[in-house]
Amino acid sequence: MNGRKNSINGIVNSTNSIVNAIYGTVKAIHAIFEAINGIFKAKNDIKNAIAEAIYDIGKCINGIVNAISRISKARQLHLWHCFTSNYANTKAINGMCMSFLIPFMALLCHL
Structure with missing residues (x-):
């Protein structure tokens, strides 16, 4: 009787070990898939x-x-303002010299 009981207990224990091994394997496979998913998420x-x-x-x-x-644009506006104000000043000073002074004043203003 005792031998039969021990043998049944051995079968139960072996079955539990097999179930635990299968469960552990499934968990390990799940962990592998989680890791792969994590790699793809990290890559993304x-x-x-x-x-x-x-x-x-x-x-x-x-x-x-x-x-x-x-x-x-600011430099262009500054140059244009400088040119036109120098144009007005030059025209007021001497209308005859405008053709020379306008580019000269614009050049000075640009420098």
Whole structure:
């Protein structure tokens, strides 16, 4: 009787071990899939971070281009204002010398 009971207990224990081994294997496979999923998520996050960085760089370059454009426009307006005010002054001083003084004054103003 005792031998039969021990043998049944052995079968139950072996079955439990098999079930636990299968459960452990399933958990390990699940962990592998989670890791693969994490790798793809990380890869996607890296792609998004790179895309955002490129977009930010583009915005910075656009800002630099706009600033240069504004500086260029301001210089043109300054030169035009300088040219026209010198034109008026030159005309008031001597109308005969305008053809020489206007470009000369504009050049001086530009420097």
